[in-house]
Amino acid sequence: MNRRPMRWVAAIAILGLGATLSACSGGSASPSTDSVPADAEYDGPKVEISFWNGWTGGAAPVIVPQLIEKFNAEHDNIVVNNNALEWGDIATKMPLAIKAGKGPDIAVAHGDDVATYAAQGLLLKADEVIDALGYAEDDFPTGLMAAGSYGGDQYGVPWSVTPLGLYVNTSVLTEAGLDPANIPTDAESYLAALDQLKAAGVQGEWVDGYVFTGVFEFESLLWQFGGDLFNDDVSKATFNSDAGVKALSWMVDLVDRGYSPADVAADANINALISGDTAFNWNGIWQTTNEALQSVEWTAVPVPQIGDEKAVWSSSTHWMFPANKGQDPNKSAAAATFVKWMNDNSAGWAETGELPAQNTVREDPALLETYPALEPFLGELEYAHYETSAPGITAAAALITTAVSEAVQGKKSPKDALDDAATKADQILEQNKQQYGG
Amino acid sequence: MRPGPQRTGVKARRNLTAYLFLAPFLILFTVFLLAPAFYGLWISLHVWNPLLDDHPFVGLQNYASLFTPGSLTSGDFWESMGNTGLFTVGSVPLLVLIPLGIAILLNRKVRGDSIFRAIFFAPYVLGVAVVSVLWGYLLDPQSGVVNAVLGLLGLPSDIPWTVDTPWTWISLIGVTVWWTLGLNTVILLAGLKGINQELYEAASIDGANSWRKFTNVTLPGLRPVMTFVTTVTILASANMFGQSFLLTKGGPGTETRTAIMYIADQGLAQNQMGAATAMSYLLFAFLAIVSVINFRVQRDNTK
Numbered sequence: 041m042n043r044r045p046m047r048w049v050a051a052i053a054i055l056g057l058g059a060t061l062s063a064c065s066g067g068s069a070s071p072s073t074d075s076v077p078a079d080a081e082y083d084g085p086k087v088e089i090s091f092w093n094g095w096t097g098g099a100a101p102v103i104v105p106q107l108i109e110k111f112n113a114e115h116d117n118i119v120v121n122n123n124a125l126e127w128g129d130i131a132t133k134m135p136l137a138i139k140a141g142k143g144p145d146i147a148v149a150h151g152d153d154v155a156t157y158a159a160q161g162l163l164l165k166a167d168e169v170i171d172a173l174g175y176a177e178d179d180f181p182t183g184l185m186a187a188g189s190y191g192g193d194q195y196g197v198p199w200s201v202t203p204l205g206l207y208v209n210t211s212v213l214t215e216a217g218l219d220p221a222n223i224p225t226d227a228e229s230y231l232a233a234l235d236q237l238k239a240a241g242v243q244g245e246w247v248d249g250y251v252f253t254g255v256f257e258f259e260s261l262l263w264q265f266g267g268d269l270f271n272d273d274v275s276k277a278t279f280n281s282d283a284g285v286k287a288l289s290w291m292v293d294l295v296d297r298g299y300s301p302a303d304v305a306a307d308a309n310i311n312a313l314i315s316g317d318t319a320f321n322w323n324g325i326w327q328t329t330n331e332a333l334q335s336v337e338w339t340a341v342p343v344p345q346i347g348d349e350k351a352v353w354s355s356s357t358h359w360m361f362p363a364n365k366g367q368d369p370n371k372s373a374a375a376a377t378f379v380k381w382m383n384d385n386s387a388g389w390a391e392t393g394e395l396p397a398q399n400t401v402r403e404d405p406a407l408l409e410t411y412p413a414l415e416p417f418l419g420e421l422e423y424a425h426y427e428t429s430a431p432g433i434t435a436a437a438a439l440i441t442t443a444v445s446e447a448v449q450g451k452k453s454p455k456d457a458l459d460d461a462a463t464k465a466d467q468i469l470e471q472n473k474q475q476y477g478g
Numbered sequence: 479m480r481p482g483p484q485r486t487g488v489k490a491r492r493n494l495t496a497y498l499f500l501a502p503f504l505i506l507f508t509v510f511l512l513a514p515a516f517y518g519l520w521i522s523l524h525v526w527n528p529l530l531d532d533h534p535f536v537g538l539q540n541y542a543s544l545f546t547p548g549s550l551t552s553g554d555f556w557e558s559m560g561n562t563g564l565f566t567v568g569s570v571p572l573l574v575l576i577p578l579g580i581a582i583l584l585n586r587k588v589r590g591d592s593i594f595r596a597i598f599f600a601p602y603v604l605g606v607a608v609v610s611v612l613w614g615y616l617l618d619p620q621s622g623v624v625n626a627v628l629g630l631l632g633l634p635s636d637i638p639w640t641v642d643t644p645w646t647w648i649s650l651i652g653v654t655v656w657w658t659l660g661l662n663t664v665i666l667l668a669g670l671k672g673i674n675q676e677l678y679e680a681a682s683i684d685g686a687n688s689w690r691k692f693t694n695v696t697l698p699g700l701r702p703v704m705t706f707v708t709t710v711t712i713l714a715s716a717n718m719f720g721q722s723f724l725l726t727k728g729g730p731g732t733e734t735r736t737a738i739m740y741i742a743d744q745g746l747a748q749n750q751m752g753a754a755t756a757m758s759y760l761l762f763a764f765l766a767i768v769s770v771i772n773f774r775v776q777r778d779n780t781k
Contacts, residue, residue, distance in 0.1 A: 305618050
């Protein structure tokens with residue numbers, strides 16, 4: 041899940057080259073149409089379509105080729121070629137490849153990237169094909185369709201969601217005299233448990249200032265206190281609202297009151313949970329497949345409601361239809377058939393520690409029989425919040441990490457840290473608006 | 479004596495041969511260094527988002543922004559330059575003096591000196607990712623070996639090596655010294671072996687003690703090698719990226735984010751190639767000035 045660092049590392053490798061290539065790409069992408077043809081089931085001539093995804097780790101490299109083989113066997117007129125690259129490679133290669141007409145016919149991207157691609161004219165609109173395939177908003181968790189839209193048009197078709205949850209080392213709870221069957225669900229019971237753990241010499245939650253744990257905990261709490269990351273038209277950062285300050289102060293307070301150690305290194309908290317040094321860790325659903333975790337007595341529950349309402353951070357991935365220079369409409373139509381089939385057959389995707397987006401698949405009781413660990417995360421989707429969909433948003437959102445890090449390390453007060461980050465984020469949003477329009 | 483026509487012909491042919499031998503390198507140098515460098519200068523005059531087709535020309539705006547307090551880039555850029563400066567000032571003296579000491583010890587024909595040489599050089603063959611991940615484990619504030627050992631010795635065992643300043647700087651400098659001192663050691667050792675032994679004998683006859691021999695024979699003899707080592711080390715330290723990126727993630731906040739790290743973030747993560755290249759040129763100007771000063775200071779004044 042370390043996709044941003046990976047994108048970076050890959051990007052460094054082509055430092056300089058990227059600039060050179062982009063100059064060669066010159067003309068704008070000009071597909072014959074700007075929408076995916078609206079076919080329920082592709083019945084045209086035989087086509088080969090290329091599929092790019094970033095599924096290079098975990099169970100995916102086994103599952104995806106199996107699914108594609110099955111799809112190819114069931115469809116005489118479509119051959120899907122699977123192409124798994126590092127997420128970072130996709131981010132750097134795909135825009136140039138699409139402009140040169142050499143990109144994929146179908147690809148998967150994270151929710152916060154869809155708008156960035158769409159704003160560059162790299163994607164076909166999917167509104168009509170979504171209708172033709174029979175998808176409606178309520179076929180997916182609330183808000184998930186919006187996470188793949190930009191400028192009033194739908195560009196992403198949901199594929200998976202990955203919410204945050206509360207991981208618990210139940211042995212640690214038992215040793216501290218707490219009942220593992222009665223895990224905290226609200227601020228009061230959570231703090232009471234932390235207090236009892238502290239009395240037993242255990243720092244119950246290790247608060248850090250890094251992406252994947254501390255930052256996503258902050259965002260969950262921000263929503264719980266009624267705040268939001270950005271305003272409606274994504275022109276202003278709002279994570280420094282009172283709700284944001286409350287959320288971050290609550291986290292810093294855990295450190296100040298000794299419920300958490302100070303100076304927690306990246307990933308140290310999940311490792312401490314595994315080694316029995318802490319009881320709770322706010323972490324993503326992907327940790328359910330963490331092999332080291334299976335050696336301890338653990339469970340996961342929905343994140344406790346600390347603020348005024350239930351809310352939790354979630355990421356999402358979406359199918360998108362690239363608008364390659366000279367894109368063959370038949371290939372896009374075939375790709376839509378592939379998307380529909382994949383979503384219908386996505387039950388096995390849970391093996392990777394992600395939840396299939398399609399409601400019918402998730403609601404099938406067979407899913408939980410095979411993957412009981414996912415149960416607490418299913419309920420969370422009713423109130424999950426997804427990443428903001430706007431072009432260039434990742435640059436502005438990165439400042440939240442800086443603010444959380446500064447506050448947790450005691451470098452700045454929560455309010456100052458968030459205010460400084462918001463000021464800078466506003467400048468980036470302004471710059472995004474100038475460059476991407478909208 | 480005037481060169482006759484025949485001599486000019488020989489000279490011209492000799493030049494041609496030299497140019498032919500130089501050509502392959504010159505072509506590579508031009509294509510992969512010179513051309514991109516000038517292209518970068520051109521990019522720095524634009525708002526250059528490589529993902530977009532339109533790259534509006536803005537003149538010196540990207541440079542002006544860096545000198546305008548309150549602009550999007552100025553505060554972060556100068557903070558990162560300051561961080562790079564701090565790291566360079568902290569690491570370069572150690573990376574010159576420690577290898578010099580080791581090289582002098584190894585030069586004394588100690589038993590097993592080649593084994594020691596191999597041991598000191600060994601970390602250098604590791605990649606920055608390996609080094610950073612390795613030390614990330616060792617220096618982990620809560621579960622790292624280093625703090626555990628300190629605790630056994632009765633010392634503070636909760637030092638935030640990778641998480642909070644000033645410890646992050648100590649870690650970054652320490653790890654870098656451990657990682658790269660072998661290279662400087664080997665170069666300085668070669669320099670020491672190149673000093674004429676007769677000079678030491680002559681100094682002994684003149685009654686010089688070891689310190690006088692060090693200051694009057696060893697150091698002057700090492701001057702060209704020292705100039706090279708310091709220049710290269712300064713440049714390497716000023717270009718530090720991987721250690722910060724992997725070991726401290728630039729944190730806490732952005733306090734260990736180096737100039738290269740910020741430039742890479744601007745250019746590659748945020749797609750602001752224009753701003754990033756402008757920053758690169760400023761960093762380049764700084765390094766050029768520092769290198770010139772370095773050459774001046776270490777110039778042989780005795781000739």
